[in-house]
Amino acid sequence: MSKKYRVGILGATGTVGQRFCQLLENHPQFEITALAASDRSVGKPFVEACSWKLATPMPEKVKNIIVTPIAPPLDCDLVFSSLPSNVARETEEAFARAGYPVISNSSSFRMDEDVPLLIPEINHDHLDLLEVQKKKRGFDKGFIVTNPNCAIMSFAPPLAALNDKFGVESVFVTTFQAVSGAGYPGVPTLDIMDNVLPYIAGEEPKVETEAQKILGKFNGEQIEKADFLVSAQCFRVPVIDGHTASVRVKLKNTSTLEEVREAISNYPNLNLLSSPSPFMAITDEPDRPQPRLDRDRGKGMTITIGRLFPDNIFDYRFVGLSHNTVRGAAGAAVLNAELLIEKGLI
């Protein structure tokens, strides 16, 4: 690939913004040319504006980029957005209207009827919704695609595999969410050390509604949502990265454990640059998955599934795990962008 797309990052100094910088450091398709952040950062070189919190060093190429305001025009071909919800809606729409493809990690547009909520391996055909979106909103070249809430990524992929083969009827999920999901400064130490928090503001409704859209079918005009029910209880735990989900599933059609394992293992993968191999890994050790040992599987892009057993009330239970700031945020957006390139949409 000769040409590189020039990328702008909205909310560049935040934890997800930093992940974008890290993941795109040597990416063959993208090159960061613009970093936009809040007022107090504007005008400074990124190295001064950003309190870098990742264990790998800040990429040399971004250090001297001067941070710009979060508004179009921006010197780039497309933007990745990790803006806080309260500003994302207006700003992302402005960028799309100004002609930029907006690949958003924010929650603002996820449930809008005309906005694709993408997990490329599961619903890449939802991109057809972009035609509807452009027409409805009067966008010209710009558009908005989104990736799901980070907690969704720990259980939606195996759910998709089960739904395809056996139909999913109901899902109980209890999450163990890492502190990096709250950004920086995020969770105060005094709140979480030697502790568990049974509440994450706004999280349970997101987890209870996004999966049905992701697993829905595009009928040419809109997404017909999958008809299963999700009940979610969401907890914050003292873990840096990696969201774990405790899941029970009731299926529409009976299936053996072996069939369930196969449905997950054989679920089709894509071949994008950031596609992990495998998409989903089933572990048989009794004490896995664990966030610290499994979150980096597939460079943080593989979903790990363990403790997959028959349940004594529903049909099956399992534990899912994904890296919340890679597969659940920045990595998800990068994968979406790679998909858009492959489909010729940018």
Place this chain on the structure above:
Amino acid sequence: MSKKYRVGILGATGTVGQRFCQLLENHPQFEITALAASDRSVGKPFVEACSWKLATPMPEKVKNIIVTPIAPPLDCDLVFSSLPSNVARETEEAFARAGYPVISNSSSFRMDEDVPLLIPEINHDHLDLLEVQKKKRGFDKGFIVTNPNCAIMSFAPPLAALNDKFGVESVFVTTFQAVSGAGYPGVPTLDIMDNVLPYIAGEEPKVETEAQKILGKFNGEQIEKADFLVSAQCFRVPVIDGHTASVRVKLKNTSTLEEVREAISNYPNLNLLSSPSPFMAITDEPDRPQPRLDRDRGKGMTITIGRLFPDNIFDYRFVGLSHNTVRGAAGAAVLNAELLIEKGLI
């Protein structure tokens, strides 16, 4: 109360054994006169044999008690046992046969048909089973009573309240269990720091079967177990003390949220020396209960319940919390002993 019962502790140097020493330090009914532990401790004063791990200092009165072997006879009127499962069965039976009331925190006898599995507030009438036990096993004055697994205590009490009023049909529980539940040395730091473990050996089956016995009815000959189903996924989290449970309940009869709250709040309490007030506390703050802030409620004996809401698959969801080494272990056994005194059984 003039006379004090002379108490022996089996497994005195362990984490639960230490809690017994702490809880009995100024207890008006009990006085520790014997401390039994494994061979390498025998013959030493307790202060030398025991690596004390609690934040309050070792009680003066136990420091110079010479540790004895774990076998009858012991210089005491009754024994509290916190022996590991592999030795508990044989040893506790030997003590009972030798005439000692055995108040056990071990799992060995919990599910035996003739052994009461007690939460005094819920099933004190199960003590009538002791007649059956004595007859069946040929015990003279001795007997065995048990308290449940520590994880059970986080959700069985509200379940009992709901079962009494509305009937419970099915329960999903996902636990967040503290490391002190594994004893000492217990969980290696390398396993749990920045991590969550999705597996505790042998735990899920215990959690799935004990509640039905606890909430069962004694029919004069045996306990008729409650007929609801429990599905449990049990996790270890980086918390020192305090087990949290994420729970969904399906009821047999419909009820309003207000009725559910009242059923829990008005559930009858006892008036034993270690009875907390209240037995169960409902918190309305959205981010409670939390182990670090709520585990010591009622000196560690109160069950805290929060986030009690209608569920969108089952009827209700809530989060329960109890102190695993107090209400879930040593404190539970002390309460059982107080109940035995009140009933005239010791």
Place this chain on the structure above:
Amino acid sequence: MSKKYRVGILGATGTVGQRFCQLLENHPQFEITALAASDRSVGKPFVEACSWKLATPMPEKVKNIIVTPIAPPLDCDLVFSSLPSNVARETEEAFARAGYPVISNSSSFRMDEDVPLLIPEINHDHLDLLEVQKKKRGFDKGFIVTNPNCAIMSFAPPLAALNDKFGVESVFVTTFQAVSGAGYPGVPTLDIMDNVLPYIAGEEPKVETEAQKILGKFNGEQIEKADFLVSAQCFRVPVIDGHTASVRVKLKNTSTLEEVREAISNYPNLNLLSSPSPFMAITDEPDRPQPRLDRDRGKGMTITIGRLFPDNIFDYRFVGLSHNTVRGAAGAAVLNAELLIEKGLI
């Protein structure tokens, strides 16, 4: 004691403010009558304004006190202040000028020549400086007394004992400071989990200069500072409460280890209501003191000293520990107030 002094707390909603509420809950000499906090809390009952972070419940008596602005007049006889440094200087002076005794935990006035920096057991005679202060500042009934930085409390008391007997020449101290020292929200979890921070803004200079004033002599006009040197490196560690100090001391006069131990053990204590017994405890276990096991010694007011050995460069080394939000903050201020009562100064 019949009369209770009516107390106001400046900065009531913060972590130290909450400790004041906790420590004064059943105090026989003080009664909280005013709670002052920042604008967004003013006008609300304390129970609504304050996000309570302590493991014991908010005292009933303060729940319904309406939070007032941080400015005189306040409905009380004296004020405890735990204001942030940037507002403390102006505000505390205003209260003193308005006639209130100000017992401050802030750093603003600690090094002012006419302000006592008190550890009652060590330098209660520094209170004579108040005459100088009142004259110099033109205060009428009001005045300001301060307690030292929380890190100082882990090593200044044994230093005072050694200085009295043998003279201290130089001190190297390396601190391990708990996150509660940074207040709330304070240290982000992403900064401190699985980590150590080698920097606490402004801390090393404070630790290097306060001890000499505390151990100084009042000559009738001013404090002549002790003439030893302190070198401090200050670290934040993942501990909730309890500051630990690694210390080496060079003495002016030779002494045996036994003499050093006696100097510390026999250092005179006071008999105030919050005076711990002992003031300093020497532990002989090789692995103590530890913050989690020793911070609550003497209800958090005792200094624990361990690993007291000859050093192979300086004369002695030891590890000191104190509870940073009790002995190092709110408890220190309460002790100061009790001292003021005993001296007839309030």
Place this chain on the structure above:
Amino acid sequence: MSKKYRVGILGATGTVGQRFCQLLENHPQFEITALAASDRSVGKPFVEACSWKLATPMPEKVKNIIVTPIAPPLDCDLVFSSLPSNVARETEEAFARAGYPVISNSSSFRMDEDVPLLIPEINHDHLDLLEVQKKKRGFDKGFIVTNPNCAIMSFAPPLAALNDKFGVESVFVTTFQAVSGAGYPGVPTLDIMDNVLPYIAGEEPKVETEAQKILGKFNGEQIEKADFLVSAQCFRVPVIDGHTASVRVKLKNTSTLEEVREAISNYPNLNLLSSPSPFMAITDEPDRPQPRLDRDRGKGMTITIGRLFPDNIFDYRFVGLSHNTVRGAAGAAVLNAELLIEKGLI
């Protein structure tokens, strides 16, 4: 390099043994052909014998190696040893006597007069001691070389730079050591969560004596130790990997801060396969080094130095950090082996 040396690992299932497997996975000079461990592992494939605790997966090539007893002969050209001290002395000598070069991470032989204690960048000429060793012990082809205690690596390299240029007279060091230094299971969670331990058995004497040998001069017959004094206080902190050292240094000759920085920055590096670049990195951010952010610098082989300032008692103070299981253990041994190859000694 065409030929690969065939490597055996003694103590293969431990935490350092696992690091050896990880570091040698794709090493161009070494190939693991033998894995030796304790009796209960012998005869099993490594994948079954070893409870793998690293975040990267177990290398495929070692999975099916059958674990052998820890005794010669072993199917390899040289052995890396990470045996516990109590068995290391006898076993490592037996391997050396049987003709194997033994590259040991154990403490047993470190201070033996005829055994090199190597940090290749600092004292590679100490390898000349091997002639003395072979003669004295009657070894034929075998020999023993060692690497220092993990805590030493955090401060000995900058000390070497200062000693070369200005002469070191005295050093105070206080360590903040990660739990991985204690192996597995190692430090119980109940001991270290929300806590700091002021004691690591046997550690302070090692830290106080090893540096003088490392920085000593080989005079043709023996190492003349450097003559400075080290005072060490060693603490365990809740950190997974990465030892931090708080250091003050008194120099023999005066120097400016700039000269000190240059002495460290310009200290000569080697060009071995595992040599990091740079050997030592000086950070200027006020809050660095931090274990979580800096331990992986140079793939865990770079020493990071920060907070380098004049001290107000000694000459300079700084904070040093190194990865204790890479640069401080397995990586150190691999570097030693690469040095031996370059010197033609294996």
